[in-house]
Amino acid sequence: MSALNWKTVPGERGVYVRDYGDVQIYRLQGSHMGQRIIDNLGPMTLDKVKMIRETLNYNRKNNIPPFTYKDMIGEKVATVKAEKIVQEKQRKVILKEEEKRLNNTVSLFWENVYWQHRLELRRSLKENASIDGRWRNFIKPYFGEIPLQDLEDEHFKNFINNMRKRINPKTNTVYSDTTIHKCLTDLRLCWNYAVEKKVVEHVFPGKAITKEAREEVDNEKKCYLDYDEAKELADLVYERRLNSRLDHDTYCYTVLGLCLGLRAGDIHKLNQQAVERHIIDRTKNKRARFVHFGFSPVRSMLDERLNMYPPANPLEPLFLTNSTNSKGKMRTEVPHLYFAIIKELGFNEKPKRFGHALEKIDFHALRHTFATFAAMAGVDQYTLMKLMGHKKPDMTNRYIEIADAHQATNLERALPELFPVTKQEALDE
Structure with a gap:
C-alpha cells in the first residue's frame, strides 16, 4: 500500500490512519535528530495511539531512548522475558525448598x-x-x-x-x-x-x-551425710592420704567439699594463685567469689599438699593429673576412686537411702553436707548464699536439709514451756 492511502486524523498532529471498517490501523510520523521517523503501530485504539505519541515525543525531546515504537516494543518484550525468567527461578527455589522440607523430617x-x-x-x-x-x-x-x-x-x-x-x-x-x-x-x-x-x-x-x-521437674537432690558418716569418710581419706598421689587428691577433694562446699569443677581448676587470693574466678555461674581457704583444716591440708606436690607455677592446677579425656582435656581420677570409697563405706546401701535415687551419695553430696552443717551451726541464709556462690536464696535453700533431731532441738529452744510438765510418778500416785 502507498502512503497516499493514509489519512490524517483530524486534530491529531503526526497521526495517520487507514480505516478498514471494523479495524483501524495507525501510524505515527515524526523526527529525531533531523531524521524522519515513521512508526507503524498497527490496529489499536486512538487513545492508545495518543499515549504512545506523547511518550515518544517526550523521549525524543529529552533524548531519552527508546525513540521509536519498535524499540519500545522490544524493550517491553525484554522486560516481560526477564520477569518470566525471575518467576521461573523463584518457582524452582520454592520447589527446592519444598523438597528439602519434605526430605528433612x-x-x-x-x-x-x-x-x-x-x-x-x-x-x-x-x-x-x-x-x-x-x-x-x-x-x-x-x-x-x-x-x-x-x-x-x-x-x-x-x-x-x-x-x-x-x-x-x-x-x-x-x-x-x-x-x-x-x-x-x-x-x-x-x-x-x-x-x-x-x-x-x-x-x-x-x-x-x-x-x-x-x-515442673522436681529434681532437688536431697543427698547429704550425717555427722557420723562425714566423720567416717574424713577418717578414711585422712588415713589413706599418704599412700599415693591419687589418695592424697581424694583427701584434698574431700576436705574442700566438706569444709568449703566447693564443686568438683571448682576444685579441678584450683591453683596456687586462687588459694593465695582467696578468690575462685572461673565458677559454674561465671562469677568470681570469695573462698575462706584460711579455715584451719583447709589451710593444713593445702600446706601439706604444696609441700608434697609443689606446682610448677602459681597458675598450674593443683590436683589434675596428666591423663586426658576423650576430648583431649585434662582430667582427674578422683571421682572414680571416690565412688569406690562410698561403696566401701556402704552409705548408699543404708535403709534410709535404699530405693531413693535423689538420696544417693555422690561427690556433690559433700556440698549439700557443707550447707546443712553450716545452717545447723547457725550461719544465716545470706552468708551461706555467698559462701555457696549462689545468686538467689532459693537456690541455697535447695541445699539445706536440716536433720529432724536438730529441728526438734531448735523448737524446744525457741518455744517457752507453756504448760507445766506432769511427771509420770505424779500420775501413778
Whole structure:
C-alpha cells in the first residue's frame, strides 16, 4: 500500500490512519535528530495511539531512548522475558525448598545426620543408650514424620499432654516430668545442630514449652551425710592420704567439699594463685567469689599438699593429673576412686537411702553436707548464699536439709514451756 492511502486524523498532529471498517490501523510520523521517523503501530485504539505519541515525543525531546515504537516494543518484550525468567527461578527455589522440607523430617535428620554427629563426639555409651531409648520410644513415634521446619509450639504441647497420659509398663504409672523434659532437651539439641548445618534458620520453636517443662521437674537432690558418716569418710581419706598421689587428691577433694562446699569443677581448676587470693574466678555461674581457704583444716591440708606436690607455677592446677579425656582435656581420677570409697563405706546401701535415687551419695553430696552443717551451726541464709556462690536464696535453700533431731532441738529452744510438765510418778500416785 502507498502512503497516499493514509489519512490524517483530524486534530491529531503526526497521526495517520487507514480505516478498514471494523479495524483501524495507525501510524505515527515524526523526527529525531533531523531524521524522519515513521512508526507503524498497527490496529489499536486512538487513545492508545495518543499515549504512545506523547511518550515518544517526550523521549525524543529529552533524548531519552527508546525513540521509536519498535524499540519500545522490544524493550517491553525484554522486560516481560526477564520477569518470566525471575518467576521461573523463584518457582524452582520454592520447589527446592519444598523438597528439602519434605526430605528433612525429624526422623531422617536425626538418624542420618544428628546421630552420626553425636557418635563422633564420643559421649558415654550409657548416655547415648538413654537418649537412643527416648528417641525410639517417645520422640520418633510422635515427631518422626514431621518436617523440621514445620515444628510448632502446638506439637510440643500435644506431646507433653500425651506423655502425661501414657502409662509406663514397668511402674504402671504415668511418665514423670523428668522424662518429658529429657525428651524435649534431646529434641532441642538435635534442632540446634540443624541450625548449625543451616537446615533450619529460626530458633527452637519449643523453647518456651521446654522451659515450662523444666520448671515442673522436681529434681532437688536431697543427698547429704550425717555427722557420723562425714566423720567416717574424713577418717578414711585422712588415713589413706599418704599412700599415693591419687589418695592424697581424694583427701584434698574431700576436705574442700566438706569444709568449703566447693564443686568438683571448682576444685579441678584450683591453683596456687586462687588459694593465695582467696578468690575462685572461673565458677559454674561465671562469677568470681570469695573462698575462706584460711579455715584451719583447709589451710593444713593445702600446706601439706604444696609441700608434697609443689606446682610448677602459681597458675598450674593443683590436683589434675596428666591423663586426658576423650576430648583431649585434662582430667582427674578422683571421682572414680571416690565412688569406690562410698561403696566401701556402704552409705548408699543404708535403709534410709535404699530405693531413693535423689538420696544417693555422690561427690556433690559433700556440698549439700557443707550447707546443712553450716545452717545447723547457725550461719544465716545470706552468708551461706555467698559462701555457696549462689545468686538467689532459693537456690541455697535447695541445699539445706536440716536433720529432724536438730529441728526438734531448735523448737524446744525457741518455744517457752507453756504448760507445766506432769511427771509420770505424779500420775501413778
